[in-house]
Amino acid sequence: MDLRQLRYFVGVARERNFTRAAQQLNIAQPPLSRQIQALEDELGVALLIRNSRPVRLTEAGRLFYEQALQVLGRVDQMRAATRRVGLNQNSVLSIGFVASTLYGGLPSLVRKLRHRAPDIEIQVLEMMSIQQIPALKEGRIDIGFGRLHHSDSGVVEIVLREERLTVAIPRDTPLAQDSAPLPIGALTGQKLIVYPKEPRPGYADQVLNLLHGHDVRPAEVHEVREIQTALGLVAAETGLCVIPSSARQMRSDVHYRLLEGERATSPVILYHRVGDTSPYIDLVKEVIKEMYAENPSWLSAEHNLPTRPSFAE
Amino acid sequence: MDLRQLRYFVGVARERNFTRAAQQLNIAQPPLSRQIQALEDELGVALLIRNSRPVRLTEAGRLFYEQALQVLGRVDQMRAATRRVGLNQNSVLSIGFVASTLYGGLPSLVRKLRHRAPDIEIQVLEMMSIQQIPALKEGRIDIGFGRLHHSDSGVVEIVLREERLTVAIPRDTPLAQDSAPLPIGALTGQKLIVYPKEPRPGYADQVLNLLHGHDVRPAEVHEVREIQTALGLVAAETGLCVIPSSARQMRSDVHYRLLEGERATSPVILYHRVGDTSPYIDLVKEVIKEMYAENPSWLSAEHNLPTRPSFAE
DNA sequence: CCGACATAATACCCACTGAGTATAATTGTA
DNA sequence: TACAATTATACTCAGTGGGTATTATGTCGG
CATH class of the missing domain: 3.40.190.10 (Periplasmic binding protein-like II)
Known part of the structure; x- marks a missing residue:
């Protein structure tokens, strides 16, 4: 499978007509027909009902169409984001988190970070606590939010x-x-x-x-x-x-x-690399401190022991 | 850009070594180098720092790597889902919704539907209320959850x-x-x-x-x-x-x-096509009726007028 | 029910892209 | 500084994608 094939198929699905789709895609109609056939062959599934004018989508085709749109959109976003980061030299803050923090303060933390530092590209990746330690060391993430204590000397942990x-x-x-x-x-x-x-x-x-x-x-x-x-x-x-x-x-x-x-x-723990001098680590800590100060409902005393993170004296 | 290039780049990013990556990808090393160069050219951004052994990722490269992984995963899922639907002939139920229903019952509705009818592929698409009407008529979605009354004779609305x-x-x-x-x-x-x-x-x-x-x-x-x-x-x-x-x-x-x-x-409204005889429409209505019976917190009387949908006499 | 028009599939050819091999250039290290 | 490891470049070849001409199929009006 190929991005080109996705683009072609989206064209046909949108127009419900090979000839017009081919014009819009700036190719002739026969190659378009063949690419769609190749796609159907590879999937082993018919995507279009051709003995009907206008051409109709099969159930599978309908599913494939929506998904293809999403993938193509994702690719465009990826291209744009990479260019932005590469050209403007603004950096990427990559955050790993365990699923349960989604129900806590993580969403508003990310929102606040985007607001406070609009120039950095924030990327969030769901991963289990113990996967975060190697991910940090390999540089795949810069910050982790997890629930397990660890004993790796290369990673600092702060119990939030x-x-x-x-x-x-x-x-x-x-x-x-x-x-x-x-x-x-x-x-x-x-x-x-x-x-x-x-x-x-x-x-x-x-x-x-x-x-x-x-x-x-x-x-x-x-x-x-x-x-x-x-x-x-x-x-x-x-x-x-x-x-x-x-x-x-x-x-x-x-x-x-x-x-x-x-x-x-169960602790909520912030991990980061030892000696990571990036200013964003401090920004994250600062925003978390603010969120504690605002003391929103998810931090209610009822559901937490009265602890405070070590950096928030 | 090309899926092949994404696969190649992921290989290099993972191995941090062109030669080994090429072996794993079953190609020779020179074509691999050239594909990566082509990718960087197209993006206009350096993804790898080559004057270093092992090769390192730039900031942009790190971002691109994670995103590429996600896109490739998405493509695999898409392939698998399309095959499943195409071969086993099980259908797709496509649901459009406005963002605000995410904070209501939509997530549990979808969960319950997947549970009750594991053979159907459920696809959810966020879209505004008025976009849902044409989407229904064009067959892009089968069910819509929105907040606006409409006057299209081809679409039924049920105020939930x-x-x-x-x-x-x-x-x-x-x-x-x-x-x-x-x-x-x-x-x-x-x-x-x-x-x-x-x-x-x-x-x-x-x-x-x-x-x-x-x-x-x-x-x-x-x-x-x-x-x-x-x-x-x-x-x-x-x-x-x-x-x-x-x-x-x-x-x-x-x-x-x-x-x-x-x-x-503001009403929460269920839309579907007039004369849609699919059994899934009835299943959806039935599950919603059950959810009303369970009366979860998001349906609390405090935040709703005491209305009941027309089908739940 | 048939014929004309619209539209998709097929046949065939060409060009270009991607892959392979050989080799040069560069980096890191002993 | 020289050697080992690794990446980039040069060149060639094969296969895939695209174009043109033509055939097959479906739709709709009379």
């Missing part, structure tokens, strides 16, 4: 907050009759759902270690790939799930109770 | 709910001293921010008409492209902004008050 954990409980079960914090011991003998299945060690192990440290043994442990699935299974009464409190808003059809117990928290 | 409007107010201003609902007349003489600037007529006109109908004349009207910007300007004390209540959660650094007055609501 200790977020309390919450247990997601299926409605209409005994444990869901109360909304008070749930002592960690109450998880003994329960069916537990943890995420993510990979990569290990990850947040799942953090939860399992916590339970182990309290001598709590769940009846079974079910591993799933991501939090969405986990909460879906909770709603389907498959078991309980321990999540960071900020992820509560993801589903409203399950019951939530804070988890109570020693170390029943 | 009448969401109350909320005024976003800068903190520390007189109007922000109270949290009680704000009578619509209080907007007289205020600076107002509306969105979206395009396309017209749109939600902005809905708000302006509402004020006009109540003989309320704001001091100035500032038009911006999207709600994010609008709320940003509110936070910057540039003026007030009228938003659907579900969009409250977008920013926590402004003050919100419900708007009180005749017709101070």
